[in-house]
Amino acid sequence: MKTAQAALLAIAVCFSLGAAEPASRFNDLNHRLMCTCGCAEILGECNHVGCPNSTGELDELRAGIAANQSDQQILDSFVAKYGAVVLAAPTTHGFDLVAWIAPFAVFAAAMLGTILLVRRWSIGKTVAAEADTSTMDPAERERRDQIRRETGDGGF
């Protein structure tokens, strides 16, 4: 019990250490916006020589931060000026929400479907196996199972 308490304390101490440097809103926001020159790069990472747009966009971003606008206000002003393509990721409302939900929905459905299928197979197999091995000595059954496990040729 004392060991568990000590471990929990150690974890709690680790969790409570550090953090809290000043936020870098500029860096965060320029990674949530796209350069609009057609280079398809994140605004904060667009560095091609002579880009006609990125310098102006970055200046607008700095001005928005200097004017004490909230993150959402700054992003809204960019969308109003350049359209929704200026955002580096879809928003979380309207049809954009589908972009976020679909991958996880597909993953969940595929996992659930697979689990149900395997369970159905395994139930059918168990019924058949019980009929086959009901008369077998348990020690013999264990021995056969172990041989099967060990002779499996591995994953590759």
Next chain:
Amino acid sequence: MAAFGSFVLLLALALAAYNLLIGGMALRLIATGRSTAISAERLADTARRAGIAGFAAVTAAAFALIWSVFANDFSIAYIMEHSNRALPGAYKFAALWSGQEGSLLLWAWLLGTYGFVLRLTHKTDVKLYAYAGTILAAIQVFFLSILCFAAPPFALTQGAIPEDGNGLNVLLQYPEMVIHPPMLYLGYVGFSVPFCFALGALMMRYPGEKWIRVTRIWTMVTWLFLTCGIFLGMHWAYAVLGWGGYWGWDPVENASFMPWLTGTAFLHSVMMQEKKGMMKSWNVWLIFATFLLTLLGTLLTRAGLVSSVHAFAQSSIGTWFVIFMGIVLAVCIFTYILQHSHLKSEHHLESLVSRESSFLFNNLVLLTACFVILWGTLFPVLSEYVVGNKVTVGAPWYNRVAVPIGIFLVLLTGVGPLLPWRAASFKSIRRNFVLPVLVFWVAVIGCFAVGIRPWKDGEFDSGYFYALVAFSVSAAVLTAILSEFLRGAAVITKQTGRNLFAATWLLTRRNTRRYGGYIIHIGVVIVVIGLAGSAFNRNVESEMALHDKINIGPYTLESVGATQDSNPNFNSEYALLNVTSGGEPVKTLVRDGWQFHIVPLQMTPEKRFYLASGQPQTMVAIHSVPSWDLYVVYEGTNPDTNQPIIKAFLNPLVGWIWAGLVVLVFGTVVALVPSLSPATASVRVGARSVPTEPALKGGHS
């Protein structure tokens, strides 16, 4: 040379068409048992020989184009657009794949090369190879038709022939660009071969699983090429594009990653078919999907369907690819419907917690990852179609959606090998998983102790959180894989008295496929550790007058000048930066001929201006050590002050990504080497004792 090139391309098309039509007719005759004046076998052999001759014709066409590049024959429009007189020799080779027509010719030539090897080795199984060769000829007809009628590489320059060409795209003038596209294409094109075997085997209702054993080497080599191609592309993006990263989730990057994911899934699930007779339909569809995804990748690159940094490759041949993909899909569906009774599984899974189910879940996660990337790539098009509003799906979306799936996949690489076949008991789970789970939690606590926590600046940060989870899962998975090696090696040590290293080597040689696979998994984990390091990237940008300094991490960069250079291909200007750490100069190893010297590090980030194209290009300076890369970009000069602007990045663990690739390649080579033939040994086994695994496999005892 233009006339010769065009002629041999047409000849190659005629030969491929003959291979397809006569080969198909011969196979039909063999299947129906009808007799004709010329026997079906002889017809099939003439088709095979036409395929071999077709390879010679495409080779001649590729040679003609390369010859024309080196001869500066600007009467050919492609050469005029993609080369110039001052272009170095290696990049003249690269001109072959720097544009649409050339890259399609490279595709056709590689397809011809694969077909040549396939047709030469036809005696392995004459009928199966005849089916595969005929299907391969159909694919070749498609590519050669494009080359002859839609994107001819030998089209002539309109009007007066210029003195010099436009030059190679400046982004491609980098050593890796000489090997990255061919590697990627070897991967893309190579998946045609297992596709042809799978479709052929299904068409002829091939008995047993021999076709899988036949295609295993093809699939693994192809997968290796694609893997190397993707990583070389990453390194090129890292060293040339100058934004400090290596993967931008660009649609064309995604296009190369999707067939890699399905190909990886196929390499895993195909083992279930070989060993257990399971997942037959699944495997056939996996390889169909992989082939279709290689075509989709080309379509995305060429059709301009989505915005991409690879936009230089756009053209109008997208329609050809759409039609061809439609035909391929229709043939696959039709053949499957006709023959699906041949693909009934011999066994079903017995338990949710078993080696078999781990293969299934591994496939599921790989396919989900593929779906996620496809979804992200095509969502802007879908959004525009549905609501009339085009959106961007960039790195922030992929980092939130794809990264957790990736970490789950890494977890499965550790969990799968620890599960026994058929069903796992609680006892075996406890025995195999205690150590990895313990290591996981030790790694979590260790990460916290060194400052890796799921927050940044006092707020939750998903990047930091994923890095913490990735490091901890990687530690657990490495433990699980290494314990598999140690467990087997310990048995050999006990039996033979060899030391642990020699025992591990022998263990690996006895089952190269299994342990080569584990080495590949180790490589993947090392790559993941490297990728997780990106959460801690930092950068600083500053205008630097002479003797100005900037600090980043443990390093101080001092400007000691800027200079210029020129050659017939480009002019360049670069900054000279001395690097110190803790007041002491940082030392580096430099090569001078065959000698190596340790000298103080001076970084020279460069900006080039190519004369033929008038385009600028960044050449990044990178100092790489295992813990991080110091990555310095010369961004140009401030026009007001004429001082250079320097951007420095400290990118943790990037070197691990390239090291992981080396391990991955090594593992694949090991897996390709045949296992040692088991020595024959007689083992006396007591009535109640259980034989050991090596004894049952014929190992030394």
